[in-house]
Amino acid sequence: xTARTGGTPLMTxxxxxxxxxxxxxxxxxxxxxxxxxxxxxxxxxxVAEKLWEFCTDPNLAIHVGASLAHVCIAVPIxxxxxxxxxxxxxxxxxxxxxxHGRIAPFLNSFSSIGWTMLAxxxxxxxxxxxxxxxxxxxxxxSIVNIQxxxxxxxxxxxxxxxxxxxxxxxxxxxxxLPALLPFMFAxxxxxxxxxxxxxxxxxxxxxxxxxxxxxxxxxQSFDTAQIFAxxxxxxxxxxxxxxxxxxxxxxxxxxxxxxxxG
Numbered sequence: 111x112t113a114r115t116g117g118t119p120l121m122t123x124x125x126x127x128x129x130x131x132x133x134x135x136x137x138x139x140x141x142x143x144x145x146x147x148x149x150x151x152x153x154x155x156x157v158a159e160k161l162w163e164f165c166t167d168p169n170l171a172i173h174v175g176a177s178l179a180h181v182c183i184a185v186p187i188x189x190x191x192x193x194x195x196x197x198x199x200x201x202x203x204x205x206x207x208x209x210h211g212r213i214a215p216f217l218n219s220f221s222s223i224g225w226t227m228l229a230x231x232x233x234x235x236x237x238x239x240x241x242x243x244x245x246x247x248x249x250x251x252s253i254v255n256i257q258x259x260x261x262x263x264x265x266x267x268x269x270x271x272x273x274x275x276x277x278x279x280x281x282x283x284x285x286x287l288p289a290l291l292p293f294m295f296a297x298x299x300x301x302x303x304x305x306x307x308x309x310x311x312x313x314x315x316x317x318x319x320x321x322x323x324x325x326x327x328x329x330q331s332f333d334t335a336q337i338f339a340x341x342x343x344x345x346x347x348x349x350x351x352x353x354x355x356x357x358x359x360x361x362x363x364x365x366x367x368x369x370x371x372g
Contacts, residue, residue: 152335160339174343176319180237180312181305184244189297191245192252193290200260209253217250222308226316235318243312248301255300259293260286295363299356306344 136154143153164170199209225246229239263286313322321340328336 149332149334152338156335157338157342160335161342164339164343170324173320173324174347176237176317176323177306177309177313177321177344178347180240180244180309180317180320181302184241184309185248185298185301185305187241188245188248188301189252189294192249192297193256193294196253196256196260200257210257214250214253217246220246222247222311223315226312229312230316235316237317237319239316240309240312240320240322243316244305244308247308248304251301251304252294252297255293255297256290259290263289292360292363295356295360299352299360302351302356303348306348310340310344 139151140154143151148156164174195209195213199206222243225243226239229242233239233242309320310322310325313320314326315322317323321344325337325340328334328340
């Protein structure tokens, strides 16, 4: 009871500080914009006008949807591939060095621009190139997260499944996969934020749609306000998705597993 009473004012103060910090940042941005040309630092009113255009212009809204589609397609692909590689390294020890000593470090060290350039040569300028680049960059996140989950599996649980004579497939889907779900969701949540950073770069160089493509057009016409608007849209989508979709789902999943363990 005491923790709840003390926690509520703390949360209220934290939110107040967060709002005050955001307001201060916007005020400073506005002051800076008053002293420089708009092509260097457009003010909040001009950027707000550009944001409204994304809500009223179907052609711009389509690009928002394209970027969202690129991210939402790439993240599940990366989680599935990363899970498969991590499970392979776990169940087949001879492949452990290949996955964690070769594949994962290689993917971690190669930049999104490099993957985008290769995908342009292999695939061309299209959405598949963007999805490929995003997937390649966030794939190591899934490999590491799922490997941590596999390392923390209850050995007695696995032995129990084998003692009942379950086949590997039954043992995996009934025992291993449910235990890995929290780690998969953590990989999804982390990858979703990283994917937006990669998507902008990949669409800028290798896409023919999406917010990165809009940034490329705005760059050519020195429309800095449009670029600021794109940045604001990405930040809003990432924050709202994490706070109102991914975080609540992960909390619900954690409570479910906590109740099951209890």
